[in-house]
Amino acid sequence: MTQKTEEKILNAALKIFAKRGYSAATTKSIAQESGLSEFTLFRKFKTKENLFNMVLNQSLERMQGDLDSLLRDNAPKTQAEFLESFIRDMARFYQNHIESFSIFLNEDSSILEPTMTMYINNLTTYIDQHVKSDKIDPQTLVLTTTAFIYILTTEKYHGRSFVNYDEALENFIKSMNHIIKS
Incomplete structure (x- = not known):
């Protein structure tokens, strides 16, 4: 084949x-x-189970590669530029992998917990290296950003629109930058 x-x-x-x-x-x-x-x-x-496991493994590999690239390629000068770039990159990442996230979060998968732990820890370390503010806890920023973008992207994926995706993303970026500046 x-x-x-x-x-x-x-x-x-x-x-x-x-x-x-x-x-x-x-x-x-x-x-x-x-x-x-x-x-x-x-x-x-x-078997269907073998196919499912291959889909999970391939999805994880693709997501990890894209996440590694995202964390390596982002080098804006100011914290505000960094944060905006990070949020936009995460939005693209979720849009590119929404089907994978849907499977991981909706199925009883033994690989979910260690994968999500690694994902959150890597992003937290990345934020900690680039955002220097005593007003922001890096892990809270990661959890808030990923949850917010996941909800927006999931709604868009399913064709629902309780809010305008682009407008909500812009407002989120402005809000996060306002917190850093204050």
Whole structure:
């Protein structure tokens, strides 16, 4: 089986598992989404559980790579520029990985807790290195930012809009910068 075929199946599975959850997702719907046969899916992955685990592992690898890049590439001059860049980068990160987050947070996954602990700790260290303010606890800033962006991104992903995404993000950035400046 070619790499392209495997990639089609994994991308389709990510989409279906994120929308329906593991229990409600069927291999038939995944095959249809990928444009391939169910036989091809089973030939490569053997079981739905194997496919699900591959999706989780691939998602974690992609997320970790993107997070490493995000933490390495952000070097604005002022704290305000840093914070704005960090929040915008996190918003893009969540948008790029919302299907993965949906799976991790909605399924009973043994990899969730250590992964989230590492994720929060890495972001907290990063914030601690760049934001020097006695008014902001780095971990609280990380938890607040990630929770806020997760909620906004999830609502956008599901086509709901209790608030305007772009406007809410701008207001959040202004509020966080106001706290740092005060």
